[in-house]
Amino acid sequence: MTRRILFLLLFLITSLQAYSQKKLVDTTDFGKWAYVSDPGISNDGKYISFTINDQPYPSSIMVIKKTSTNWEKRIPNGTSVKFSDDSRSAILKVKDTLQIVNLEHGQTQSIPGVESFGLVKFKKAEWLIYHPGNIAVGLILKNLKTGQQLTLDSATDYQPCPDGKSLLVTQNYKDKIGEQELVIYDPELKISKSLWHGPNPYFIIFDNLGDKIAFYTGSSLECYKLATLYIVDLNTGEDMKVTLQDLGKSEDMTFNANFYDHYRFSNDGKRLFFSVSDQDGPIKPGNGVKVTIWNYQDAKLQSCQSDPTLAKQEYLYCFTIKQNKWIALTNEFESIPYNCRFSRNRKDDYIVVERIEGNASEFYWNPKSKQKVTLVSTLTGERKVIKEESKDYLKEIEISPNGNYLVYYNCANRNYESYDVQTGIVRNLTSSIHTNWGNINGIPSMQSPLGILGWMQDSRKILLKDFKGVWEIDLERQMPPVNFITPNYSNRIFTILRSNGNNIYQYGDILIFQGYNLENKSCGFYKLELSSGKKMQFLSEGPYQYQKNYSYYSTLGPNELMKAKYSEDYLLTRQSASTAPNFFLTTDFKKFKQVSKVYPEKGYNWITSELHQYIDDKGERQEGVLLKPQNFDPQKKYPVIFIYYTESTDNLNKYYYPEANGGYINFPWYISNDYLIFMPDIKFDSVSTSGESAYHSVTAAVNYLTKKPWVNQNKIAAHGGSFGGFETNYILTKTGVFTAAMELAGMTNLVAMYGSIFTPYGNSQTVGYDIGMLRMWGTLWDKQQNYLDNSAILHANKITTPLLIMHNPKDGSVPYEQGLSFFIALRRLQKKVWMLEYENQNHIIYPSNRIARMDYQIRVKQFFDHYLKDRAMPKWMSVGVPAKFRGVDNGLKLEE
Known part of the structure; x- marks a missing residue:
């Protein structure tokens, strides 16, 4: 027993020493954090490629790796890698040198002076085509198998022909300067055929x-x-x-x-x-008076x-x-809906056209923003009206692969309907299904159905997606809907991970889904076989994230999931709050093999994340994410910064990089230096304004967390940006619980905001208040009190919390005057308030202006350090920086 206690004490002491020896994140780490990028996988799945960046800064190393052994090749500054079709070669560039890596033997052949390259397959042979930097030489073709080399001296561009036998070459026309010639070239027979010559052919299609x-x-x-x-x-x-x-x-x-x-x-x-x-x-340019005439009858502002x-x-x-x-095929104010674009997998005898003269965002009140949907024959131009002008839009419109049906979501009845092209019969496909097809946030202006997952091969049935499942629907309603999701997974949200590419399925096909667990916020994978009686099958789940930012509405992007062309090998990215994104291989989504190991956080006092669930004063469950340092000591008292927007728990397992953000504070910098960050979800309802909901959810989080013995309840702060800035401003007028607060680009005067526009787009902002994110639940005149109650500037006298504002003069989303007028009001009331304004910057500080971003992050940290850690005030806070010294004296020096 004594030995066990001694061992545990020794282990604890060793662990504490290890943590104490770890570095703290600071601004010298910003923009220099190692990371992996540019994944690639060979067609047979036996080789992968990726880039390791900034290990050390500012290096870049291309890694080509065999998946079944430890063999790998590292090429400093390698870019643009392509695997050959037979997976025997990898071709890449190092500056202007082309490198051909033999994957079977590891040898590398170098070709200097290459501007660009590509791979083309003719018959059974694959050719490397590259353009030398030497302007006297056009294109060089190299047979990867035989080494045979051909030169097309006057060629300037090329495209492979669909027949797989020849190349369409653009070359300088020898008989007339300034003209070009289109030639069909057969590299096997070395025969060329002239097609056309003339000035500057471009955008060539077959x-x-x-x-x-x-x-x-x-x-x-x-x-x-x-x-x-x-x-x-x-x-x-x-x-x-x-x-x-x-x-x-x-x-x-x-x-x-x-x-x-x-x-x-x-x-x-x-x-x-x-x-x-x-x-x-x-x-036409004119010499008349440049007067802008605003007319109430204009369809658009x-x-x-x-x-x-x-x-x-x-x-x-x-x-x-x-x-x-x-x-x-189309007239003025008409366009083609996104899902109705032409496709090789669908007959193109018809096209769907929608007519919206005004702005679609004004659909609920502007008669000229009504939608009219028409079916147009591409053979004759004949038109059939599917729906006359209406404010209730048809969304997610698609034409069946055989061209016999339209399927769409009708916002009027919140159901999917089909339209029979031959008979004109409209059928409600989902009236018997009681589910949420997409409007998860309850905002009327954001009815966003997830749309059609795919079509069964005979085009008589479709697969529809809601948040919790997949439904098979008969377009003629002769068979009842079939739900492929088992009730055991009712607390999951599913998004399709990988389809077959053409969205046309047959029974027996396998679909892979990403499943998001609403209870513990884990992500996993599920398999569905499209067969009678089959249900969604669990594959794996864990405390990971496979996307940079998780979203109900999106699936993994092309660089987050890749599949080998000729095998069932998948390459994907996985991360957690405590481990950096790395690449993993899988064939079944049950077992994963790690193929990159870049963990820059290992030498630092890094982040751990926890999901907290608690009950508010209404008896309702609330949730939030707590970020803590690895060396967290429950015997200490920590300052806490509460950060919020809408939902934060979806990114419980998100990895945060040390970088100079242009908006919110940098989490790793604060956590590593003994701050805690708590991010509560804001729980909205169909009655309360957004300000009221934010106040309720944030104060519930404060009441819960300040009861923890390791929280210094006298050192807590609030922080939000944009919509989160609005929430911060509102909350400060309702409570003085916070020691300090920082908001950026938040709304303060909703009456003025109601009449403002987004720049440079010019759209009116009224929709966000009438029926949108701000949840005023009506116009300024219908719900005037809501607008007044949620305008922080009208209640600035109630604010007791020291506030730092950042609002930039080029802000196109929330006008600069919103921040400036709030500052002036608080200054007039002799409140403690500061405002940062960065020249020529927008809603946030642009990523290109790294110096301004760094300056911003340092000032916010100094502000919080002063109020939450009792550090000395910087000069810019204590006495300010006169305008004449702007850009000369930064005022960052701390008071002695």
């Missing part, structure tokens, strides 16, 4: 069969109105052309060659879809019409090649 190409020509890419659209038959060499004059369009229009989704051949190759658009800026980022009006056309005629 039809599915590889029989035709289309492209634009013009004197420059910027001058689309002078462009000509060409269609060339690769078999006969015949060409056709279309100009704006042929379409009857004026000089105020341009070809919109960037409109990729709608610039394509039809699936049968008989038609070409393309678009034209309005020009940027005024139609003048500020919206002047938005430089506003999408130009697109007009979609269909050109029938054999008949040499075109059909206009």
